[in-house]
Amino acid sequence: MRRFWHVGLNVTDMDRTIEFYRLVGFEVVQDKELEDANLARAFMIEEGSKLRFAHMRLNNSPDEAMLDIIEWRDVPVTRERSIADTVNPGLCRFSILTDDIQGEYDRLSVAGVKFLHTPQTVMAPDGVNGWKILFAADPDGTLFHFVELVGDSAKH
Template sequence: MLNRLFHIAINSTDLDRSVAFYQRLGFQALQDRSVRNDMVKEAFAVPSGDLRFVHLRLGEDDNATILDIVQWFHPDTEDTGTEPVAQHQRGLTRFSVLTDDTQAVYDELAAEGVEFITKPTVVMTPEGGWKVALVKDPDGVVVQVTELLAAPAAG
């Protein structure tokens, strides 16, 4: 039935600004395309098929999940002025990217002026844990920077 997660679409009010943010996180642009097509209008139930999108990928795996950053035109992508869903509320709250060093990512991006929601924090379970830091992209989408941690040694 289903094979894998193909892409995550993120609507942006400023495509170039959003792409620059994700490239700072290490994503690479695969394609940058403008589309003006009535089939898009029908397929996605939107007022206009006029858009520009950039596909971004982490790493070299051709099967990796893609970020599809989209800016719509006529009407333009709307800035609703509302805050994204809180982490404990129903709905998509965040997506996570893996790193070998959450602290280094945090330090580098914070030095560039990127504002994080949380500082790197360790969450441990008996099976292992994570070091995570949350950051918002320019349109308020929450990205969880995650480092996997081994289980504590028995004893």
């Protein structure tokens, strides 16, 4: 294995999603439209071939994992939004590490991002180390959260 490469997100409106993740801090690495039935079959889409995909990453660094965002153009969507939760099996969220969770909350709240709660602090039993956590959902309901490390782990 080499490294963690990307998280794939199916979306209903590519432009809206790109704008949302740009606001969060991601940059577009590539954005393409394709018509390729073989590619669709490889993704287990039997009756489609048209798609638009965008790769986005933080810090414009090839060492960062990407968001692989896909909008299928000729496949019927069976539901409008993701049914995301943090309990049931399956992808429940992805995480963005930050050094200033309150700053991200303030900046993005003003820009219209709807958070699921205010920043929360969770401390380890030692009372020194822990995390600050802040959950949000993208325009299609995919959950993600910001994490700020607290204590000794924040120094590394």
